[in-house]
Amino acid sequence: REIELLSSRLDAVSESGFLAVTGDPGIGKSTLLKHLVQRRLSAPTTGPILWAAVSPWRVHTPGALIRQLIQDRPDVTPTTATDPTPDDLLDALLTAVTAPAETSTEIPGDTAILIAVDDADLADEESLQALVSLEREHRGRRILFVVTMSQPGARLAGTALDELRLDGLDAQGTADIAARRGIVLHPAMRDELTRHTGGNPRDIVALLDEV
Numbered sequence: 001r002e003i004e005l006l007s008s009r010l011d012a013v014s015e016s017g018f019l020a021v022t023g024d025p026g027i028g029k030s031t032l033l034k035h036l037v038q039r040r041l042s043a044p045t046t047g048p049i050l051w052a053a054v055s056p057w058r059v060h061t062p063g064a065l066i067r068q069l070i071q072d073r074p075d076v077t078p079t080t081a082t083d084p085t086p087d088d089l090l091d092a093l094l095t096a097v098t099a100p101a102e103t104s105t106e107i108p109g110d111t112a113i114l115i116a117v118d119d120a121d122l123a124d125e126e127s128l129q130a131l132v133s134l135e136r137e138h139r140g141r142r143i144l145f146v147v148t149m150s151q152p153g154a155r156l157a158g159t160a161l162d163e164l165r166l167d168g169l170d171a172q173g174t175a176d177i178a179a180r181r182g183i184v185l186h187p188a189m190r191d192e193l194t195r196h197t198g199g200n201p202r203d204i205v206a207l208l209d210e211v
Helices: 002-012 029-041 064-069 086-098 125-137 171-180 187-197 201-209
Strands: 017-022 049-053 113-118 143-149 162-165
Touching: 002 017, 002 029, 002 143, 002 162, 017 029, 029 049, 029 113, 029 143, 049 064, 049 086, 064 086, 064 113, 064 125, 086 125, 125 143, 171 187, 171 201, 187 201
Parallel strands: 017 143, 017 162, 049 113, 113 143
Antiparallel strands: none
16 A cells, blocks of 8 residues: 555655655545655654645745744744745754654654655745755755655656656445445446546546435
8 A cells, every 4th residue: 555655665764855646636645645644643653744735826925835834833933034045944944853843742863754745846936945955955864755746757846756656546446435435336337437537536436426
């Protein structure tokens, strides 16, 4: 399962790096990212976690994504400048990942750090540059940046990323979604629904709701 792959990748990370989860709209990228974050947050002890879902209408607001990433860290002073410098944004990020929150299960030391961003390709450029700068300038830190993007060939701020491409569900996956909604599909209908939707969970649910 993809969630196990991401969790294993995070546990094994030895230096900072990006992993882009890509796939068509509705394929389950956001759900997968939320499950990863929730799993880490519910762990008895964990490294620092920063996460955000990009607000695309803030794409022209410099630093909007960074402010969102650190909003749950009152001990970190976010930059309030209208036009924050790259150093302002990088410093805010660095502080957030190196200083555990006062009331959290974060543990000090060489623990893996998760920075998760949903719809990263819609974020403001200044924030993306700060993320890439953190990865490049602090490569020795155990930071895994997991970002979701719609298009294959993932790049952020001109930087190519490792990629995990999500494919559609198979026929059994389609049947499982139907069963959770109290619907038992005939094998022929199950196969046709899978073929028609390309296994896209959101499209499968939409069509089942019309039944």
